[in-house]
Every structure is written in structure tokens, then in C-alpha cells.
Amino acid sequence: MSQRKNIVVLIINCLQGGGAERSVLSLGQGFHEIGYQVHIIRFKPLVEYDLNPRLNYHLIKFKPYKLIPSEQLRHKLFARKLDRYILEKIGQPDIILSNLQRSDSVVAYSSLPNITHIIHNTISLEYKFNSVKNINHVRNKLINTYSNHPCVCVSDGVKRDFIESLGAITPITTIHNPIDQSEIQQLSTAFVPKYNNYMIHVGSFKAVKCHNVLLRAYAKTNRSLPLLLLGQGKLQSEIEKLIIDLGLAEKVFLLGFQKNAYPYMKHAKFKILTSSQEGLPMVILEALAIGTPVISTDCQSGPKEMLPENNLMPVGNIDAIAKKMSQAIQNPEQFSVPFDAAYLPHQIAKKHIDFMNSVS
Incomplete structure (x- = not known):
């Protein structure tokens, strides 16, 4: 009998041109290199990159859920659908890595274990903390999103800003994006x-x-x-x-x-x-x-x-x-x-595994 491969699921809104989208594909390759079964889930059909045939790709359309007037309810309901899909179509993941705002807002309500959010942007700048009028509402919303699971920041500056903006709300570390x-x-x-x-x-x-x-x-x-x-x-x-x-x-x-x-x-x-x-x-x-x-x-x-x-x-x-x-x-x-060479995909994948093991 062949031994079950470890499973990693990377979730992102789409695979349209962007740095985070490229990093998800490279990180998937890194996990593949160290023996993981890799699944990439996106919520929109857009793809602007050549997809590595050694990885598995899934589309779960978020668009129909936009008809639900309550943002919180639509994210909760879509999270349930996402969980069911993963368990039925993929199996029990050993690691789930969520990327960018749309995915994070949904995955925050997931009941699956072993979830980490990858923070790609500087929170205070992305959400205009210096100029937004309803700053407390924005901050509380972000705290609700990111306090449920550990977070990985793609740079020390992003990590420092995250803590200054939202507080020490969750286990957090820095792991840079991979480069193939x-x-x-x-x-x-x-x-x-x-x-x-x-x-x-x-x-x-x-x-x-x-x-x-x-x-x-x-x-x-x-x-x-x-x-x-x-x-x-x-x-x-x-x-x-x-x-x-x-x-x-x-x-x-x-x-x-x-x-x-x-x-x-x-x-x-x-x-x-x-x-x-x-x-x-x-x-x-x-x-x-x-x-x-x-x-x-x-x-x-x-x-x-x-x-x-x-x-x-x-x-x-x-x-x-x-x-x-x-x-x-x-x-x-x-x-x-x-x-x-520390930026190579398999090295970055190992760091994600080490962090997940440290917070499990």
C-alpha cells in the first residue's frame, strides 16, 4: 500500500496577474518538491499565468454569494461550502494557506484545522489607517478576520506594521515569498x-x-x-x-x-x-x-x-x-x-511547515 501524501491547500481569489498570485504558484511548486500533494483553490475563473501541471487546481465560484446582502453571512455560508468541497474533493489537509483579503474574509469562518493566513501587504497602508474615518470599525473587522488563525507575514516590515495596527492578536512570524x-x-x-x-x-x-x-x-x-x-x-x-x-x-x-x-x-x-x-x-x-x-x-x-x-x-x-x-x-x-537561495520555493515551503508545527 502506498503511503498517503501530505496535503497542502492554497486559497486565493484568482490567478490574475499580481505578485501574491505568482507567489502562490511558486509556493505550490515548493510543496510539490518536498513531496506534498498540492491543491490551489480560487474563487474567480481568471488566470493569467501558465499553470504547473504537477499541481491540482479548483474553482469554487464566489460570485453567486454576492447576492446575499450581509457581508458576514455571505462569507460564513461560502466558508461552509468551501469546507465541504475540501473534505469531499480533496481530503483532510495538513496545511491550509489563505492569501489576500477575499480569501481571508472567507477562511476566517472555516472550521477546518491547520489554517494560516499569509499577509502580503502592509495593513495600515492598504486600509488607509491614517485617513479612514471609521478606523475603529475597520480595525475591529480586521481583528475578527485574523485573530482566529496564525498569520505569516511576507516581510519583517509587514509583520511589524500588523502588530502595531492590530495588536498581538495571534501567533505570527515572517516568511518571505518564494522565488523559483x-x-x-x-x-x-x-x-x-x-x-x-x-x-x-x-x-x-x-x-x-x-x-x-x-x-x-x-x-x-x-x-x-x-x-x-x-x-x-x-x-x-x-x-x-x-x-x-x-x-x-x-x-x-x-x-x-x-x-x-x-x-x-x-x-x-x-x-x-x-x-x-x-x-x-x-x-x-x-x-x-x-x-x-x-x-x-x-x-x-x-x-x-x-x-x-x-x-x-x-x-x-x-x-x-x-x-x-x-x-x-x-x-x-x-x-x-x-x-x-533561502528564497527558493522548497526552502520557503519548509518554513511554513515548521511554523505550522510550532503553533499546532
Whole structure:
């Protein structure tokens, strides 16, 4: 008789383009490498990534439950459906890992054991603790969500902010997101971009990515390297207008969302990140995995845990960012950083197992 494999279930709203979504797929691969049967459950059909055939995928549609007027009731009822599905279709999991707000809000009501929430974002910034009017209501809602199960934060900054925002409400630790270096290196050779000698930014066109700051800083450099912007989002039209207003139309190129951005990253002289907030920006680790130099804003959490101080820039400081960009344009290799094997998927999976065992 063959021995039963341990089962891990990773839950996320969808597999549309995003860092958390990529990390779920990589973490699933890590668990597979150490002998687990891996199941990934999503609530929406959207998929923008090539799916590893060695993992198992499930779709349980949340959309019909949106008709239930009470948010709490819809999450409770959907949690019951989720529990039944897991036990009937998958079996009793040894580990359940919930990712991002929609999944967390549902899984908080699950009655299954061995659940952990993975906190991908800085709570106080994501929920605007400094400006939201009903702060106590928001905080209590988050406490109700996250106090039922242990939490894993993807960076020390995210963990520190979680405790400062919500208190010591549950066992908590830091485990970084995984990076499948061999897969990234392989994907990075898929083609050679038609562009030569350029810098690159990869990220959605949304406010926290601060494309406006990036462009204004770039305009202050000698512009000897073109700037490629990979991504999509609701602010794209504003960014396109700013490119024209700054006279950058012949130097900045918008390439949209790329299913495989790694060849562009591999052939870039350097990667830049100008975000105002991040959890653990995967694009930094991905660039390091293929040997591309990186400079980044020093967000509240994330970049400082992956990059030396010389590679960091103050958030929102256009002049300082322009100065660092100019240094990178002149000599990008001074911002090269070796990739740390501790980020490999099987190593990160083992850390999740160790944490689960420590709190069980």
C-alpha cells in the first residue's frame, strides 16, 4: 500500500496577474518538491499565468454569494461550502494557506484545522489607517478576520506594521515569498526583446506604484537609456498624458501586461521600483534571480530586506530618485546584488511547515 501524501491547500481569489498570485504558484511548486500533494483553490475563473501541471487546481465560484446582502453571512455560508468541497474533493489537509483579503474574509469562518493566513501587504497602508474615518470599525473587522488563525507575514516590515495596527492578536512570524529561480532563468531565455540598452519598470498602473514620480525623475536624467513600462491598470491614460506633457514620448515605451516579462528584465541594464508601499515586491527578487541590477524606493516594508542601502531611494523624492537613476544609467553594475537561495520555493515551503508545527 502506498503511503498517503501530505496535503497542502492554497486559497486565493484568482490567478490574475499580481505578485501574491505568482507567489502562490511558486509556493505550490515548493510543496510539490518536498513531496506534498498540492491543491490551489480560487474563487474567480481568471488566470493569467501558465499553470504547473504537477499541481491540482479548483474553482469554487464566489460570485453567486454576492447576492446575499450581509457581508458576514455571505462569507460564513461560502466558508461552509468551501469546507465541504475540501473534505469531499480533496481530503483532510495538513496545511491550509489563505492569501489576500477575499480569501481571508472567507477562511476566517472555516472550521477546518491547520489554517494560516499569509499577509502580503502592509495593513495600515492598504486600509488607509491614517485617513479612514471609521478606523475603529475597520480595525475591529480586521481583528475578527485574523485573530482566529496564525498569520505569516511576507516581510519583517509587514509583520511589524500588523502588530502595531492590530495588536498581538495571534501567533505570527515572517516568511518571505518564494522565488523559483530555475524557472525564471528558463523563461528569461524565451526571446530577445527588440529594445537595446534600456531600464525597466514592471508594475500595474495604480497609485501605489508611483509611475508619476518615476516619470518626473526620469525627465531629470540625461535620458540616455530608454524606459520600458510593463503593466496595465486604471491609471494608464493619466500616465500616457504625463509622458506627452514631459516630452518623453520618444524615450518611454508602454508594453502592456506581459505574460512573460522575464526576457525584458534579463536584458535590461537595471530594474527600478518607485512604489510608495509594498509588502515584499516580487519583481525585485525576480530581477536578482536573473542577475539584473535593481534600485528601489525604501518603502515601509520589503525592499530594505532584499537590497543594501546603496540601492535604496527615499519614497516620493523626485530629485533623489533622479540622482540614483543617473548613477545607475552611468554604471548599473554597482547596484548588482547576489540572489539568496533561502528564497527558493522548497526552502520557503519548509518554513511554513515548521511554523505550522510550532503553533499546532
